Amino acid sequence: MYGKGLIKGLGVTFTRYWNTYWEDITWLVGRKGKRYFSAEGVAHRSSKDARGIFTVQYPEEKLPVPEEFRYVPFLVYEEGSNGEKNIRCTSCGICAKVCPPQCIWIVRTNDPATGRPVPAPAEFYIDADICMNCGFCAEYCPFDAIKMDHDYEISSEKRNVLDKQRLMKPRTYYAEIRPVNHAREEAARAEKAAAKAAKAEA
Numbered sequence: 001m002y003g004k005g006l007i008k009g010l011g012v013t014f015t016r017y018w019n020t021y022w023e024d025i026t027w028l029v030g031r032k033g034k035r036y037f038s039a040e041g042v043a044h045r046s047s048k049d050a051r052g053i054f055t056v057q058y059p060e061e062k063l064p065v066p067e068e069f070r071y072v073p074f075l076v077y078e079e080g081s082n083g084e085k086n087i088r089c090t091s092c093g094i095c096a097k098v099c100p101p102q103c104i105w106i107v108r109t110n111d112p113a114t115g116r117p118v119p120a121p122a123e124f125y126i127d128a129d130i131c132m133n134c135g136f137c138a139e140y141c142p143f144d145a146i147k148m149d150h151d152y153e154i155s156s157e158k159r160n161v162l163d164k165q166r167l168m169k170p171r172t173y174y175a176e177i178r179p180v181n182h183a184r185e186e187a188a189r190a191e192k193a194a195a196k197a198a199k200a201e202a
């Protein structure tokens with residue numbers, strides 16, 4: 001029969017339309033709340049049990065991202081006891097070398113008295129418009145100083161070149177967004193420090 005597919009399609013649309021309102025009513029009555037603008041509601045609409053509307057009301061609602069989600073990198077710093085920001089980066093330049101689209105620029109620091117290099121970047125830039133979010137920089141950094149961020153809301157009207165100030169985030173932030181990776185790295189760091197201490201004692 002001609003038009004059978006059309007009728008079938010309209011049936012699917014109507015069922016979803018109906019289910020949307022039915023689900024809204026059952027949530028209101030059964031759970032005493034709306035199934036929108038809450039983490040529980042978003043989780044439900046992302047699950048296989050979702051009926052009716054399953055879209056997310058962005059930007060009021062956001063889908064949770066998995067730990068390994070990658071956006072533009074950031075630079076990790078340790079918070080000092082006096083509030084100072086001790087950046088882990090030594091400006092070795094490895095990340096800039098391995099970056100496939102070459103969107104990292106680093107200016108090294110020199111000691112003004114001796115002229116010798118200091119292991120910290122004076123300036124650090126990432127062109128977020130060029131970054132392809134591959135994560136190579138984070139993979140290759142020998143100091144766990146650069147990590148892939150979860151923050152994807154960085155659009156701007158102008159060219160999006162992020163400077164050192166904008167890129168720096170505390171280790172606690174890294175631990176929050178990537179708890180498994182952070183715990184593994186800290187354990188490895190502690191193990192290495194213990195081995196070094198034992199070697200020094202021997």
Ligand code: SF4
Nearest residue numbers: 089090092093095141
């Ligand atoms: S982020 Fe890591 S790889 Fe890049 S310059 Fe700094 S220490 Fe080297």
Ligand code: SF4
Nearest residue numbers: 099131132134135137
């Ligand atoms: S994520 Fe990839 S493209 Fe982006 S800065 Fe790092 S190495 Fe370069």
